[in-house]
Amino acid sequence: MQKSGNQPRPIPAPLEQPIIASDRVPANVGGEQLTETQLWQLLDEVKDPEVPVVSVVELGIVRSIQWLDNQLQVAVTPTYSGCPATELIEQQIAAALMQAGIRDPQVTRVLNPAWTTDWISDSGREKLRAYGIAPPQGSASKMTLLGHAEQISCPHCGSSHTEQVSEFGSTACKALYRCIDCLEPFDYFKCI
Amino acid sequence: MTQQPSQDQALQEYLLRLADSALILGQRLCELCGKAPAVEEEMALMNVALDLVGQARNWYDYAAELEGGQRDADALAYRRDAHEFRNLLLVEQPNGDYAVTMARQFFYDAWHYFTLQALVNAPDERVAGIAAKALKEVTYHLRRSSEWMKRLGDGTEESHQRMEVAVESLWRFTGEMLTADAVEQHLATAGLAPDAEQLAADWQGLVNSVLTEATLSLPPADAWMQQGGKTGRHTEHLGFILAEMQFLQRAYPDAKIW
Numbered sequence: 001m002q003k004s005g006n007q008p009r010p011i012p013a014p015l016e017q018p019i020i021a022s023d024r025v026p027a028n029v030g031g032e033q034l035t036e037t038q039l040w041q042l043l044d045e046v047k048d049p050e051v052p053v054v055s056v057v058e059l060g061i062v063r064s065i066q067w068l069d070n071q072l073q074v075a076v077t078p079t080y081s082g083c084p085a086t087e088l089i090e091q092q093i094a095a096a097l098m099q100a101g102i103r104d105p106q107v108t109r110v111l112n113p114a115w116t117t118d119w120i121s122d123s124g125r126e127k128l129r130a131y132g133i134a135p136p137q138g139s140a141s142k143m144t145l146l147g148h149a150e151q152i153s154c155p156h157c158g159s160s161h162t163e164q165v166s167e168f169g170s171t172a173c174k175a176l177y178r179c180i181d182c183l184e185p186f187d188y189f190k191c192i
Numbered sequence: 193m194t195q196q197p198s199q200d201q202a203l204q205e206y207l208l209r210l211a212d213s214a215l216i217l218g219q220r221l222c223e224l225c226g227k228a229p230a231v232e233e234e235m236a237l238m239n240v241a242l243d244l245v246g247q248a249r250n251w252y253d254y255a256a257e258l259e260g261g262q263r264d265a266d267a268l269a270y271r272r273d274a275h276e277f278r279n280l281l282l283v284e285q286p287n288g289d290y291a292v293t294m295a296r297q298f299f300y301d302a303w304h305y306f307t308l309q310a311l312v313n314a315p316d317e318r319v320a321g322i323a324a325k326a327l328k329e330v331t332y333h334l335r336r337s338s339e340w341m342k343r344l345g346d347g348t349e350e351s352h353q354r355m356e357v358a359v360e361s362l363w364r365f366t367g368e369m370l371t372a373d374a375v376e377q378h379l380a381t382a383g384l385a386p387d388a389e390q391l392a393a394d395w396q397g398l399v400n401s402v403l404t405e406a407t408l409s410l411p412p413a414d415a416w417m418q419q420g421g422k423t424g425r426h427t428e429h430l431g432f433i434l435a436e437m438q439f440l441q442r443a444y445p446d447a448k449i450w
Contacts, residue, residue, distance in 0.1 A: 078246075078325075080242075080243060080246060080329060081243055081246030081247045081249075081250055081322075081325055081326055081329060082242035082243045082244070082245050082246025082247070082249075083242075083246065084242070110321075111250065111321040111322055111324075111325050112317065112320065112321025112324060112325075113321075113324070114321070114324045114325040114327075114328055115325075116328075165232055166232030166233075166235060166236055167236060167332060167335070167336050168232075168235045168236035168239040168240075168336075169235065170235065171239075172239045172242055172243060172329075176232060176235070190332075192328045192329075192332075
């Protein structure tokens, strides 16, 4: 019987000739004809490496896409200063654009204005919940940041009878909670 | 005769101070990886460390640009010697017991929070942007370390006693955070560094209120204070931190594949 899932990946045969980007991706094949909406849809396929159910667009970290002197410029903002996924996300965005035939897209990092969980889209929030991560609740007001009681609902059973286990979870953007009713621990996407 | 530094030089110097303090404290916290008292604490400490290292990199990037691009952030972090580091003496102090770890964190977080709050309004877009990003993270750090001061200070007899000792032993390193030298005074007039008096008043106010709530004694206001970190005169601990932190980069300079 064939096992699904944990199959080791076949090791690709060594290449006879080195592949360079231009061999694989013909320059500007259709890439420049993409409309802005199509570009946003394209980046909506790039998932967050830490939470692979939401896209970088849904997380709100892609701030702008624009053509400047025949070069596509994408501005990306990190969620946290030390987010270890920042570089990987930037590479994946560039790779997705190149695969769509856009030559030499430029991905720049912008810090200002600072990312806020308010920028996570509604679909992103719903996907987080379905994935077992409680989405940020309310808006990132100072009141929330200063720790005034937050009512976090369990993403598994919906109960609001939950307690904080730790202010920090498996990544900087999350806190650790536990549901008192269904007893499941869960991550809460912190509101910043 | 001392020459007045240009504003860019002063800013570069100040950015190194901000970056070095964040980096060294981040490195100190990482020493607790695998050794924290509880798994939740370990995650929290590593997350705080990660934030600090990320912030340090943002400041180093800008400092490197102001310097003219001869060195990058990695070179600033990994190729300078102890006397070139500009971090606060407080952050290089050893982790000690958890009371020391958290008291050090609290004193630093309180200073960091009010410093960033001032820098958010800096007339320099880069400084303001990095500060705004960092402030969100540091608000969490401060909230958490304040809670630990109260929990340990107002906890058991032993935790109270240990926290008293921690506060007393670290207190002498808090003075230099709140006194501005020529570089900081120069920048403060341009809005690129906090006003020292305001910073000291805010810091003291918060520390007093948290220590009081934590039932801890307030150290005397006129206590003797150790200076030197901002000008590169460090305690004996920094060299050991750098030896560990910089080993790889020094042994294999510019290595790209490990």
